[in-house]
Amino acid sequence: MPTQAPDYEPRLRELRSTDFPPYFHEHEGALFHSHGDSPYPLPVHGPEWNRLNVQHSILHQLHPEPQYIGVVRGALAPGPEAKLAIDLCTGTGKWAMEMARAFPQAWFRGIDIVPIATRRPLVNVQFELQDVNATPYRWGPGTVDLIHARDIALAVENYTKILEEVARILRPGGLFVSVEWGMRPAGVSPSTGALVHAPSMAHFFDIVKSNLAARRGLQAFEQNTVRDLILQNQDFSGPVTETIQVPIGSWPADEDMQRFGRAFRAAHRYFAAAITPFLSEAVDPVDLNIAIQAHVHEMMTIDGLVTEYYATYARRI
Numbered sequence: 001m002p003t004q005a006p007d008y009e010p011r012l013r014e015l016r017s018t019d020f021p022p023y024f025h026e027h028e029g030a031l032f033h034s035h036g037d038s039p040y041p042l043p044v045h046g047p048e049w050n051r052l053n054v055q056h057s058i059l060h061q062l063h064p065e066p067q068y069i070g071v072v073r074g075a076l077a078p079g080p081e082a083k084l085a086i087d088l089c090t091g092t093g094k095w096a097m098e099m100a101r102a103f104p105q106a107w108f109r110g111i112d113i114v115p116i117a118t119r120r121p122l123v124n125v126q127f128e129l130q131d132v133n134a135t136p137y138r139w140g141p142g143t144v145d146l147i148h149a150r151d152i153a154l155a156v157e158n159y160t161k162i163l164e165e166v167a168r169i170l171r172p173g174g175l176f177v178s179v180e181w182g183m184r185p186a187g188v189s190p191s192t193g194a195l196v197h198a199p200s201m202a203h204f205f206d207i208v209k210s211n212l213a214a215r216r217g218l219q220a221f222e223q224n225t226v227r228d229l230i231l232q233n234q235d236f237s238g239p240v241t242e243t244i245q246v247p248i249g250s251w252p253a254d255e256d257m258q259r260f261g262r263a264f265r266a267a268h269r270y271f272a273a274a275i276t277p278f279l280s281e282a283v284d285p286v287d288l289n290i291a292i293q294a295h296v297h298e299m300m301t302i303d304g305l306v307t308e309y310y311a312t313y314a315r316r317i
């Protein structure tokens with residue numbers, strides 16, 4: 001690997017320990033980002049890192065090799081020019097780090113508004129503080145081979161604008177990969193084969209979605225949301241969406257799936273706790289508490305529940 005990255009920028013400097021505190025603020029005993037403009041409603045502290053890492057690890061293990069390697073292999077294959085990949089809203093940076101290990105000849109960048117990724121990244125990884133909504137990014141037109149955007153729906157003010165920026169910096173043939181999750185109960189009962197019915201979970205997610213929309217202007221993503229937005233942009237070809245089902249709870253017969261299901265249910269329970277400070281600013285606390293308890297009760301008792309992840313990829317023309 002060449003010693004200088006293709007996107008070397010001499011003005012970037014490493015954060016010192018004293019630079020970290022201003023990126024965070026405390027509210028109801030949790031740490032949130034302090035970025036004035038971002039609509040992002042979730043905490044950015046340890047338990048949330050754990051939730052993100054659990055989700056990452058389950059999605060990773062549900063795929064045979066590091067995630068989406070089938071579609072990214074071509075985009076990152078060694079060639080005459082160094083390959084560059086960017087992870088939007090990187091969070092703890094797990095995806096960037098694992099991909100960098102799998103593709104040591106490529107360079108990876110992760111952007112976020114809070115410095116929560118490791119301070120000791122691999123040599124081909126760099127984490128940068130950058131607001132995903134503040135375009136243009138620092139990369140020039142047609143200079144990036146792969147852009148990965150997982151679970152960014154709650155951070156993005158205008159996804160159409162992000163796609164325009166992605167199209168600007170991707171090389172022709174470069175790949176955009178999005179992964180978002182459906183905020184609603186789904187699945188099929190293993191005993192009856194009927195669609196699962198989880199009205200309290202649906203009610204809880206309706207509260208979440210209506211508050212996100214009304215108070216932060218955020219939309220929850222359905223299976224075809226990203227695909228449809230990509231289709232409106234003339235710069236991409238062939239968006240393909242794959243649905244990945246992750247079990248919630250210990251109902252699967254397969255032992256590995258059972259383990260994922262348990263861990264994923266814990267992550268879902270944590271999500272309810274994480275979004276509570278945001279919801280309780282507008283929802284009656286007694287009603288909210290009842291809604292969350294009923295939501296958790298269904299998660300604990302209904303077999304066949306899954307969360308759907310929608311992985312969509314498209315190429316820059």
Ligand SMILES: C[S@@+](CC[C@H](N)C(=O)[O-])C[C@H]1O[C@@H](n2cnc3c(N)ncnc32)[C@H](O)[C@@H]1O
Pocket residue numbers: 033038039040044052053056088089090091092111112113114130131132133149150151152154155156
């Ligand atoms: C749900 S997490 C997903 C993290 C990661 N992509 C993953 O899949 O594990 C969303 C991330 O977006 C970040 N974020 C929120 N608003 C942002 C913004 N305006 N620009 C960049 N990152 C943002 C948050 O700090 C958080 O790390």
